[in-house]
Amino acid sequence: MRLNLVKALNLALLQEMERDPDVLVIGEDVGVDGGVFRVTEDLQRKYGSQRVIDSPLAEAAIIGTSVGMALYGLRPVCEIQFSGFAFQCFHQIENHVARYRMRSQSRFHCPLVVRMPYGGGVRALEHHSESEEQFYAHIPGLKMVIPSGPRNARALLASAIRDPDPVIFFEAKALYHAAREDVPDEPEILPIGRAQVVREGRHLTLVAYGAMLRVALEAADALTAADGVEAEVIDLLTISPLDRAALAASVRKTGRAVVVHEATRSFGPGAEIAASIAEGAFLSLEAPVARVAAYDVPFVGFARERASIPDVPRVVAAARQTLAF
Amino acid sequence: MPRTSLDLAFSIEHLSILDADGQLDAALEPDLSPDELKRMYRAMVLGRRVDERMVRLQRQGRIGTFAPIKGQEAAQVGSVAALTPRDWVVPSFRETATMLWRGWPIEKILRFFSGHLEGGQPEPAQRDLPIAIPVATQLPHAVGLAYAAQYRGEDAVVMAYFGDGATSEGDFHEAANFAGVWHVPVVFVCQNNQWAISVPLKKQTHSRTIAQKALAYGFPGVQVDGNDLLAVHAASRDAVARARAGDGPTLIECVTYRLSMHTTADDPTKYRSEEEVAAWERKDPLTRVRAYMEKKGLLEPGLEEAVDAEIAEAVARFEAMGAPDPLVAFDHVFAERPPELEAQRAELAERLRAQGGAADAAPDSKGTASAATPMRGQRTTRR
Secondary structure, X not given: OEEOHHHXXXXXXXXXXXXXOOEEEEEOOOOOOOOOOOOXXXXXXXXXXXXXXXXXXXXHHHHHHHHHHHHHOXXXXXXXXXXXXXXXXXXXXXXXXXXXXXXXXXXXXXXXEEEEEEOOOOOOOOOOOOOOHHHHHOOOOOEEEOOOOHHHHHHHHHHXXXXXXXXXXXXXXXXXXXXXXXXXXXOOOOOOXXXXXXXXXXXXXXXXXXXXXXXXXXXXXXXXXXXXXXXXXXXXXEEEOOOHHHHHHHHHHHOOEEEEEEEEOOOOHHHHHHHHHHHHHHHHOXXXXXXXXXXXXXXXXXXXXXXXXXXXXXXXXXXXHHHHO | OOOOOOOXXXXXXXXXXXXXXXXEOOOOOOOOOHHHHHHHHHHHHHHHHHHHHHHHHHHOOOOOOOOOOOOOHHHHHHHHOOOOOOXXXXXXXXXXHHHHHOOOOHHHHHHHOOOOHHHHOOOXXXXXXXXXXXXXXXXXXXXXXXXXXXXXXXXXXXXXXXXXXXXXXXXXXXXXXXXXXXXXXXXXXXXEOOEEOOEEHHHHOOOOOOOOHXXXXXXXXXXXXXXXXHHHHHHHHHHHHHHHOOOOOEEEEEEOOOOOOOOOOOOHHHOOOHHHHHHHHOOOHHHHHHHHHHHOOOOOOOHHHHHHHHHHHHHHHHHOOOOOOHHHXXXXXXXXXXXXXXXXXXXXXXXXXXXXXXXXXXXXXXXXXXXXXXXXXXXXXXX
16 A cells, blocks of 8 residues: 555554454544544544544643553553643643553553654644654653654554553644555554664764654755765664664764764754764764754744754765765 | 434432441341451551551651541441452542551551652562552553453452542543543542642533443443441442443442541641531541441440550551662662662662662762872873
8 A cells, every 4th residue: 555644644643543342542633533644544433432532622631531441551652742732731641641650669560652743844843743752762761753654653653552652643734644665554663762764874863853854864965966976874763762773883884974863953862863873883983973963942933944854954064074074 | 403412311420328327228138247346447447547546657757748538437338348459459648547458557558658669669479559649540550450351351450549630631631531441340439528738629511420420431330328338338339330241330429528638738727718627527438437336236345445456566667677779769660770889889889888788878078188089280190
């Protein structure tokens, strides 16, 4: 099947609900409406309103009640309509979702998935365009996954639902309808915590994820065409736990790295990635690890966001500086 | 367009069966067997005496900070006694008597309040959540448990505990709203003990009762004399029966009083008068139930001594427990440790090994520079 990201995620939900009657979907407008981005389309018609729950409009209780369901043994898949609204449930995620295994010394665990659309580039309002994965990646006890395309999104969502631990699952709005990909009919999973080398190269490593993967790949093509540079591109797929071995292996080969992310720069994922590369490949490094990230300003309004979100020319420029260091 | 009056007739019941003077409303007296009464009275005595002992243990530095329950024994025992073991209890952090009723060993509670998370671990079959400290955050969990029970077609009821201060939190209102919309088998037990640390109820809410807040969410609320074991129990039995019959949630406001401090780190003389405390001491839940038991000829001689002996044995078991193994922390983060966590665990294990296995020994902090410390500009590695 050739599916876009929305349809691929929908397929994962459908098949996981088919596989396991304990899987529930809960969120605002996920039932009759099928979700504001249609990721949960038709699920309520198929599985009923007890299993695909149109919840009242309250993020903390969506996550908080899902904690209770997960402790009971169910597998809730929660949708937060936009990641910018998740601060109204952040306390539930930090205080309880991430800690239940510790707090109860493994008497309970909290196997739930929190899906959230994130990121800019879709001409949306404030709180509808941010990229704030760093908050979740920083919390012990959570897994933080960001797919980059329909096929890996479908496989990673299935893995997240089956995972015994809580997974924060970011979906790039810019990718929802961006491209179609062949997605196998049969259920498919991908391991959480593993990055993929999606383009091999020997001069430089570009590290990206989510909507920035495409930017990194286009920058790699531009570098080859203009400079003859062969850039390796790593798609992280999982932000936390970070695949440090994959990062170190690549940089030991290339000696240089540029990290690209849509989150703001300071204390962002790039900082941890750069530290990890320094720890794992210090003696191979020929240049400081560069970061191409959103500037450290609050959301500027979509009329100006293109200036802040990394694009191909910025990545190419950072790569050239790194190569010339 | 005229103004019309909607047909909304609200009233809130206040239930009192055994008052502070020991007067009994026999018509409302719940049908409890002598054994049930003895068990509940014993649980109240145990709750009081464990609490008093814990204050002394804290003052002696043998346990850490905790939240005393003194004065709230009837609210806790009267409510939890309406449950069966297949029901769920969702506590906040001031429910020692409730937890003892549910079978938490005294030494486990002491262990929790001496900084060991093992003390928060329920037994495999025990349907109790661990103590929850961030105020009101446990309430949505109770609603989710109740939803799951209903989804699975099991008739378990969930009882959730919180205080008056919690009713100002968003999570209380969100939980109550979800419970009402979903019509789930949950009983919200508010122990309105008049004080949220230093803030009195009148600064917490402008509602006349807490019970009435349930009405806004479409389910019944009832106010009871929270120092009256019989009233709390009668209201709780009704609420549990309603929940089990599929009639949805109930909010029970137990009007009680925290006779002791908020926690052992608090000094209540700063914000409330001795006269106020003395007035509530005259309404002590234990005094009136003791008189009630005496009238019925159900007082067991030697009860206090037996309870004290039970506590002493538990304290001895608690103090005989071994030192904590810091490595255990890495066992309860994920089902399987990712490589980074494994590496961090190995680092700590190595550090502990180097210290000769003394788990709580401080790492060497002398920080003396060794001869191998490189100077600025000096490379000690080769590329």
